[in-house]
Each structure stands twice: as structure tokens, then as C-alpha cells.
Amino acid sequence: QTKIDHSIALLQKGERIALKYSDKGYHVAFSGGKDSQCILQLAKEAGVKHYAFMSLTSIDPPEVIRFVKSNYPEVELLKPKDSIYNLAVKHCYLPTRRARWCCNDLKETKFANTVQVIGVRHSESFKRSKRNEMEISGHKFSGTEDEFYNEYSDYTETTSKCIKGKENIIVSPIITWTEKEVWEYLNDRNLxxxxxxxxxxxxxxxICCPMNGNKSEKLAEIRRYPHVYRNWIKAIKSIKAIKANRKESFLVWKHTPEEIFDYWISGDNYKKWYAENFLQQKLDFK
Structure with a gap:
């Protein structure tokens, strides 16, 4: 309950800043997952003005979209201007954990110069454990909560905004919550x-997000959604053709589209993937 109270107070305190940047108030980034359900419910309980949106990527599980449409009609579904497959061809490489152009192109640059609420938590990953409760996208704010509000609340119509270009103020109200606490919160409210x-x-x-390092889960996903696999193979073929025309000789792209896809979802570096798939002798003990 202490964490719930803190999260609600955090949203209530920052509402005045959110309203200075947008008459819609907070922009709540919704995904249909448990954490996004949590932050949206907190915004409702805090009584703050907010607008919830879900940025579709063209590889969203259909079950999630149906769930959001049925249970959260107030969430606006934003369709991408282009599919992730076509974007991959334009970038001429697939998105990776280190080069996530997909998030930048399809999610993070939407609604610049707003105060966004997101559902990240410290316990999700090492990288997220380093994040702050309040940040400016693109760089971190180092200081206390009060110092943050003091620095970013003095905006007036005659002064320049504190966030510029494609930046956003990012608020993570459940950043210290555990997964267990998220489920307890949702269950307590019968959501x-x-x-x-x-x-x-x-x-x-x-589907097949590069941030998911579990290959077996990705294989299960493409069995469930075979159209995603087919579309990625088509995109890889197009990228291979472009690279061949440019006479680029990266080792990975000399493989078949199916092998490239397997390498991509493995999460391994190329040397390790190649050794495991082509160099190690496979013994038959029968």
C-alpha cells in the first residue's frame, strides 16, 4: 500500500507539468500487458487527466489487440505508417537488442514534448535497474524528486520549453514494484x-521481439503466428538482394534467409551461432 500511495502521489504532483505540455495531460503508454494495466489504473485512481494510447507495430499478438479493444475501449490504437517488415528493408538490417530502431520508429518518437507514463520496473532487467523514476528521454536526470519538479515546472508561454525536439518527460510510477506486487494490485481490483x-x-x-532472449519462446511464437515468420523471410530476402547489389560481404548475409532468421532469433553472436550450427559434430547414439 505504501508503494501504491507513493505512485498515486507522484502522478498527482506531476499533473501540473503534464498539463503545461499537453491539454490531454499525461500520455499513458499502453501495451495490453500487466504493467501497462497497472499504470493506467493508477492514473485513474489518482484522478489525473490522462490520455492512453497503444502504438501498434504490425507484429502485435492478435489476442492482445482483441483484449485491449474489449476491455480498454478508451485506449486509442495507433496504427503504424509502415509495417516493421518494410522498415527493416529500408534500414537494411533487422532490429537487435543494441540497435532497436523498431522502438524508435514505431513507439518512442510519438507525441514529442509530452509527459509520458510508462510501466517499466527495476526488476525486469539490469539496464532497467539503472533507470530513474523520472527522466528526460535521451538523457537521465540526476537529482531528487523535488529537484526534478523544481527544474521542469517553471515553463511559461514566454519561455522556452524544458524538453525540446523529440524529447519527452518520462514518469515510471511502478519502477520499484515487483512482478508479484503488480499481480496483487490487479487481482485486488478484479481486473x-x-x-x-x-x-x-x-x-x-x-512477436519475436529481440529483447526477448529466449529462443524457445520465439520458436513457439512463430509456430503460433506463422504469418510473422513468412513476412520476416520475405523481408530478409529483400535485404539480401540490396546487400548483394551493393556488393556488401557481411558473413551473416551469405546464409539462406531461413538461417539468417534462426541466427536473429537466437540472440547469440555470429561466431557462437555458426559454431553451434555448422562446426560442432552431431553424434547419433542410436
């Missing part, structure tokens, strides 16, 4: 959740 969790999903997001 329905996407059925994929009951089918074994630990996270709900893009």
Missing part, C-alpha cells in the same frame, strides 16, 4: 488480463 498469461507467457509484446 481482467490477457489470456496469454494463463497460457504461459511471462511478457506480452511484439
Amino acid at each position: 481482467l488480463y490477457c489470456k496469454l498469461y494463463d497460457e504461459g507467457a511471462r511478457r506480452i509484446g511484439c
Whole structure:
């Protein structure tokens, strides 16, 4: 309850800043997952003005989209201007953990110069454990909560805004929450959740997301959504053709599209993937 009270107070305190940047107030980034359900519910309980949106990527699980449409009609579904497959061809490489152009192109640059609420938590990853409760996208604010509000609340119509270009103020009200606490919060309020969790999903997001390091889960996803696999193979073929025309000789792209896809979802570096798939002798003990 202490964490709930803190999260609500955080949103209430920052509402005046959110309203200075947008008459819609907070922009709540919704994904249909448990954490986004949590932050949206907190915004409702805090009584702050907010606008919830979900940035679609063209590789969203259809079960998630149906769940959001049925249970959160107030969330605006924003369709991408181009599919992730076409974007991959334009970039001429697939998105990776280190080069996530997909998030930048399809999610993070939407609604610049607003105060956005997101559902990241420290316990999710090492990188997220270093994030702050309040940040400016692109760089971190180092200081106390009060110092943050003091620095970024003096905006008036006659002065320049504190965030510029494509930046946003990012608020993470559940950053210290555990996964168990998120589920307790949702269950206590009798909120329905996407059925994929009951089918074994630990996270709900893009199909074959490079941030998911579990290859077996990705293989299960492409068995469930074979159209995603077919579309990625088509995109890889197009990228290979472009690289061949440019006479680029990267080792990875000398493989077949199916092998390149397997390497991509493995999460391994090329040397390790190549050794495991082509150099190690496979023994038959029968």
C-alpha cells in the first residue's frame, strides 16, 4: 500500500507539468500487458487527466489487440505508417537488442514534448535497474524528486520549453514494484488480463521481439503466428538482394534467409551461432 500511495502521489504532483505540455495531460503508454494495466489504473485512481494510447507495430499478438479493444475501449490504437517488415528493408538490417530502431520508429518518437507514463520496473532487467523514476528521454536526470519538479515546472508561454525536439518527460510510477506486487494490485481490483498469461507467457509484446532472449519462446511464437515468420523471410530476402547489389560481404548475409532468421532469433553472436550450427559434430547414439 505504501508503494501504491507513493505512485498515486507522484502522478498527482506531476499533473501540473503534464498539463503545461499537453491539454490531454499525461500520455499513458499502453501495451495490453500487466504493467501497462497497472499504470493506467493508477492514473485513474489518482484522478489525473490522462490520455492512453497503444502504438501498434504490425507484429502485435492478435489476442492482445482483441483484449485491449474489449476491455480498454478508451485506449486509442495507433496504427503504424509502415509495417516493421518494410522498415527493416529500408534500414537494411533487422532490429537487435543494441540497435532497436523498431522502438524508435514505431513507439518512442510519438507525441514529442509530452509527459509520458510508462510501466517499466527495476526488476525486469539490469539496464532497467539503472533507470530513474523520472527522466528526460535521451538523457537521465540526476537529482531528487523535488529537484526534478523544481527544474521542469517553471515553463511559461514566454519561455522556452524544458524538453525540446523529440524529447519527452518520462514518469515510471511502478519502477520499484515487483512482478508479484503488480499481480496483487490487479487481482485486488478484479481486473481482467490477457489470456496469454494463463497460457504461459511471462511478457506480452511484439512477436519475436529481440529483447526477448529466449529462443524457445520465439520458436513457439512463430509456430503460433506463422504469418510473422513468412513476412520476416520475405523481408530478409529483400535485404539480401540490396546487400548483394551493393556488393556488401557481411558473413551473416551469405546464409539462406531461413538461417539468417534462426541466427536473429537466437540472440547469440555470429561466431557462437555458426559454431553451434555448422562446426560442432552431431553424434547419433542410436
